[in-house]
Amino acid sequence: DVTNERKMRDSMRFYLQKVLVAQEEERKRIARDLHDDTGQSLLLLTHRLDAISADPKNKLSKPVQEKLSELHSLAVESLDSLRRYAQELRPAILDDIGLIASLEWIADNLIAEDGIDVNVQVDMRERDLPHEAQLTLFRIAQEALVNIKRHAQASEVVIRLEAAAGKLTMVITDNGKGFKVPMPLSQLGSTEKLGLLGMQERAQLLSGSLNIQSELGKGTAIIVEVPLEE
Ligand SMILES: Nc1ncnc2c1ncn2[C@@H]1O[C@H](COP(=O)(O)OP(=O)(O)OP(=O)(O)O)[C@@H](O)[C@H]1O
Ligand SMILES: [Mg+2]
Incomplete structure (x- = not known):
């Protein structure tokens, strides 16, 4: 019941x-x-x-x-x-020079190791983000990139960070093969797939949300929204 x-x-x-x-x-x-x-x-x-x-x-x-x-x-x-x-x-650079440099660092790795073209676009001030939030967003991006490597067959990825109207939005877009998004995501829990679910849980730990837009043959966008403290 x-x-x-x-x-x-x-x-x-x-x-x-x-x-x-x-x-x-x-x-x-x-x-x-x-x-x-x-x-x-x-x-x-x-x-x-x-x-x-x-x-x-x-x-x-x-x-x-x-x-x-x-x-x-x-x-x-x-x-x-x-x-x-x-x-x-445990990316030490996250502690040293923050989220943006760390994202650029994983982007460079992806370019070097997998030949995927990764573009990091930033429209925010990093110091507005508490360390905890930076770590969480970094983990979400890391997991999203693992998925792109493993499943997407993409050639281009864009990671975009934007702060506006009291919230931070991180969008990770790939031009890969796309997939049918399970609704709700918690369905995945019973299949032992914990990547997307874990990403969602992490977003919720910051009182935020995670949305997935994916279209077969066209690619995937992972959209994370987190409220910013005033
Ligand atoms: N960027 C993507 N492009 C295409 N398919 C994807 C993408 N991200 C996820 N998927 C699909 O969604 C499924 C669920 O992803 P999820 O990360 O939850 O599990 P997984 O990667 O299969 O396993 P793991 O628990 O190791 O992460 C994947 O198996 C894959 O089919
Ligand atoms: Mg995964």
Whole structure:
């Protein structure tokens, strides 16, 4: 019956919010561990390898020197990708230089790795947005871009941020294949797809809303609206 269904939905909502907060904490912890432990070990490894190669007392043969240098490159590459991974988990740039630079950073990654043309357009003042809101919007954009990468087959993406009339609007548009949007989105909960649903929940955590406009063959627009504090 209706009351029961409502209760179920409320409790699902409650848990999803807890999950989102826990997920953020967990990501922070993993990013820190990766950076502090694994990152430090890899750095040490590169230094040790350097020291072995550089010490004439070791009298290394040419082939051994070449092997060492290969190992060194490998360790440096691992360190690079580990740093990138830690950044994605907990973008330090978000804390340092804010939402817009972070969006430009994921846009650049998408351009470099997937050849998708991403354009970030901003018509707002970042300092009007509390840090919490910046993180939430960043996560929504990140998830939207993951979806575009995985499902859309798009060649162009526009991320637009605009503040007007007491609210902030973020629109992420792709020119990909589009899809039939499930109504309501909570339907997706039973299929273990949590991307769109999580994006919606995050928007609602900021007392905002998420809308999806998608047309088969024409692409998708994800529209997030969040009230701005006066
Ligand atoms: N930009 C997009 N273009 C085309 N289809 C999309 C787009 N975004 C989402 N979809 C469709 O909507 C579905 C639901 O997306 P959602 O992010 O909720 O789940 P998912 O990506 O399949 O799994 P995950 O839980 O890992 O995110 C996708 O499976 C895909 O079919
Ligand atoms: Mg997804």
